[in-house]
Amino acid sequence: MKLVKITILSIVIIIVGIISISYVTTESNMIEEIEENPSEQTSQLIEWDSDNLFKVLVDPKDIRIIDGESIPMKASYGLKSELKEIYDEIGVFDQEIKPLVIIPTFTASAYAPFGFYDYYSQRCGEECLTTKIISEDKLNYNSSANGFKILNLLGYDSISDLELHKNPSILNNYDKIILLHNEYVSKKMFDAVTSHNNIIFLYPNALYAEIEVDMSKNEITLIRGHDYPPGIMNGFNYEIEEKFHKYEYDSTCLDWEFIEFENGHALNCYPEQLIWQNAVLLKALKEL
Structure with missing residues (x-):
């Protein structure tokens, strides 16, 4: 009985690990996936450079490589609470x-x-x-x-x-x-x-x-x-x-x-x- 429990627990841990790894996606490797599989579309948004004036969320399929630089052609934007004074100015x-x-x-x-x-x-x-x-x-x-x-x-x-x-x-x-x-x-x-x-x-x-x-x-x-x-x-x-x-x-x-x-x-x-x-x-x- 203990062996069965241990086996089941191990399987659950492995599955959770696989799921966790699949969601750890960086900006660069998502771009690579799109370039290698252009027909595959994903609705998962990634944050684009947190130092920007606005919150920027990008669908990876909207990223293009232009002159060797990754450029989001389309994005969703939001305000940052810490930049309220700047937003009041602009x-x-x-x-x-x-x-x-x-x-x-x-x-x-x-x-x-x-x-x-x-x-x-x-x-x-x-x-x-x-x-x-x-x-x-x-x-x-x-x-x-x-x-x-x-x-x-x-x-x-x-x-x-x-x-x-x-x-x-x-x-x-x-x-x-x-x-x-x-x-x-x-x-x-x-x-x-x-x-x-x-x-x-x-x-x-x-x-x-x-x-x-x-x-x-x-x-x-x-x-x-x-x-x-x-x-x-x-x-x-x-x-x-x-x-x-x-x-x-x-x-x-x-x-x-x-x-x-x-x-x-x-x-x-x-x-x-x-x-x-x-x-x-x-x-x-x-x-x-």
């Missing part, structure tokens, strides 16, 4: 009228599979110039996922571009409008934003192409811009966007600055990998 929690962020779900939809970029790449015909509108939880690098999440944490107001299309006069209630990578917008949106007296291009390439919105079908269709029809780049002939368009390709933001124009400011780089790490940038944005 956040807008106590402002009576908060800045308004426009969430680029139209742009996310354009970049989705069987969307505009499959047409541009000649993987499909003009049927791909009409695509379903996706929700804000589907944002990624191309649609400012990090930018939206960080500004949301810091107390900024936000509406989707669909909400703005439905009610463009809502901008009259705000003193400052912040554009993310709102590359694809309707004419209603364009007119409302460009007529405001304080707009911030936090990402270059916003207000680039005109789309039509079919709310009954929950779809957008490209009308003009991004070399459609051929030769038409900015669909609104918007000189301010054209002036800052080249900065879309600077994602390192080593020499970032906000450049003033007639009714606002534009950042001279694409800050998706900077915005969750740089308090100076966020304070500068708050003070514009």
